[in-house]
Amino acid sequence: MPLNDSSFSNVCMIAVKHSAVDRVSVNRELVESVTYDIIIRGGHVIDPSQSLSAVRDVAIRSGQIAAVAEQVDDGEAAHTIDARGLYVMPGLIDLHMHGYTHSPYGLDPDSLCAAGGVTTMLDAGTAGSYNFEAFRRDGIDACQTHMLALVNLSCIGLIAANLGELLDRRYADPEGVIATLRRHADVAVGVKIRAGAHIIGKGQQGWDNLRDAIRAARDSGTWLMVHIGECPMSIPELCDVLAPGDCITHCFKGGSTRVTDDDGRIFSAVRAAAERGVVFDVGHGFGSFQWEVAEAAIEQGFEPTTISTDLHTKNVHGPVYDMPTTMSKFLLLGVPLERVIEMSTTRPAKVLGREDQIGTLRAGTVADVAVLEKHTGAFLLADSYGQARISSELLTAAATVRRGQILPGGGGLRMRHVAGTAGLE
């Protein structure tokens, strides 16, 4: 059954006709003198950073988490979100997306944030040293979403990615990357290279570009994210030159360069790299997630470190859609919900070195919260290679809170569900 099945629109219709039972209720008399700005009431709170999985209320005040408790006193909030039957978690963190709109790939971060429960996004190298300044001014500083970014080894980033941004070695700019990381240290957190042979060149040229990227990461004291495509080096060779904290994205891609050998077994070099702290990130994308590879990996006990979308203009209308859809694929693969959420919150926060600030609902941290609904039915989940699986579960964002503000979006799903059709006339 397609994702836009009729039960969704039925819910919306009911919601439109019953605005009085909106899940977000406004306590107008108390707006001026409330104890809390928002209470998210009665949801199943899953916060891996506190090993918490239980029904709780979440109270928000002045843009921060004020309390997570079994019962927060009633009637003391300007807004109450009725989250009964929903999952409440730290705002999702997408470790690989493209949010620089002055490239053919960039998407508006704020619309993705509201629609997908993603409050922190890492732009994976859409800009390089020549255009990072503009990205910062027009993108990072201009949006409400918490945006961080990697700096592409190619000085022009992905402005002309279809031409291969490092096929001409003169575009590799490790010194510019280091200077950019220094100048924008509050938002620029690491280095990116897309290591496909049609992007960085074959043989020695490919290796030279990869080594430039590694040097930029080491000399700046940051880390490197490597997009694996049809690489000029094997995955075991690549793993051997990466350090703890570096990241392989598109880790479940198909094609000739995979984390599995010709017999479908996870390479021992891949396991060894994961054990010493190399991050394996999903980066679904429109060419980088294959059901067979993901199924083989999970079956052999090899889970990704982090779940991410690689959302850009070419995949936002399928097969990726958003972060909750990507997370749903891991539920289908048999990963428990708590761990799927950990891979989408606490773990990427740690990769970013910000686990004390984001990916947590601890009191005193920024009030970034995702409220997700788990639907049951039959949902077609496609990979990037034209293969689909039918899942009985689908996660969607019901509400997103960013810095203590309820964002527009997910309205229909925030409404109270009304049994039957009584009262519709």
Ligand SMILES: [Zn+2]
């Ligand atoms: Zn990407």
